[in-house]
Amino acid sequence: MGFDARFLELHAAMPRVSEADAATSVELDYVHFSVVLDTARRLARVTGVNVDGASLVELDRGGDDWQLDERIPADWQAGPAVYARNDLDRGHLVRRRDPVWGSPEVAARANAETFRYPNAAPQASGFNQSKELWLGLEDHVLAHASVNGMRLSVFTAPILAAGDPAYRGIRVPLRYWKIAAWNSGGELAAAGFVVDQAPLVDTSEARTPLPGEVPDLGPFRTFQVPVADVAALTKLEMPELVEADRLPKTIAAAGWRRLETSADLLL
Structure with a gap:
């Protein structure tokens, strides 16, 4: 029941x-989504989820019961030790609510399966307007x-950069990507x-973290x-x-487009 390339009634x-x-790389299928894990970096290289916006089921988040995926070795996964006693968030890659659709039983299983460590990555704690926009892009x-x-x-x-x-x-990744x-x-x-x-510091003034110290992360x-x-x-x-990109080439040529609100999206 992993990601379905024909979900949109055309090939994607x-x-x-x-x-x-x-x-x-190893591919892991879950309910309505899949994760391709980089076993060397212990983080996902790509995830894909099918979102049925007309059939989403509202479920409580629950107690954030994150679990290792028992189908693969624990040392392939960035597990609980990465997030213990620090300010790093276990950020969902596939957003928790995106695969939560279908029958109540299927939706509940999808909800639980988003709390698997292959679907997590360390992100800056706290919240700002841009993070809220990022988390709501699908909506x-x-x-x-x-x-x-x-x-x-x-x-x-x-983005798994050297x-x-x-x-x-x-x-700890400094950048993430998403394609809808x-x-x-x-x-x-x-x-x-x-x-x-x-x-958000001048790289010439940036301090190298001490061993065991959480890296500095910005908003x-x-x-x-x-x-x-x-x-x-x-x-x-x-x-x-790439061929299906809706960003006009004239705007793309001007560089990346900073988004402050949803009104800035070009779709």
Whole structure:
């Protein structure tokens, strides 16, 4: 019951890992979503979820009962030790409510399965307007785009950069990406986004964290970006999504578009 590439009634496949990264990648299927985990970085390289906006089921978040995925070794996952006694949030990659649709039993299982460590990544604690916008992008796309049947396929993950700061056996990602895809009048449409949580300091003045110290993270800053830029940053293969990008080329040429509110989205 993992991610369905035909969910939009046209083909919209998950971005694919390159041959170079395939040896350290494992795909895990959950209810209505899938995670491709980088076992070396112990974080997701890509996730994909099918969102049926017309059939979402409202369930309580519950007690944040995060669990290791027992199908794979614990040391492939960034587990509870990464988040213990610090201010890092276990950020959902596939948003908790996105796969929670269908029958009550299926929705409940989907809700629980979003609390698996392969679906988490360390994020700055606290909240700001840009983080709220990032977490609500799916809702804004459903509200403002011409979406057939209120269905979306959403892909997201950290950008796993070599320079990410080391912490407790992992490297904490400083940027995340997200692509929303939908059926617009029988044609695939897509929009790409990046959120940056790098510290807002002059890099020449940045202090290297001491061993065991949480890296400095800044407030979320959200951008709409060309899908082609996401492909380049992640080294994932996604030609269909690049072709379907709704960001006008004239605007894309001017650089990344900083988003302050949902009114800034170009869909």
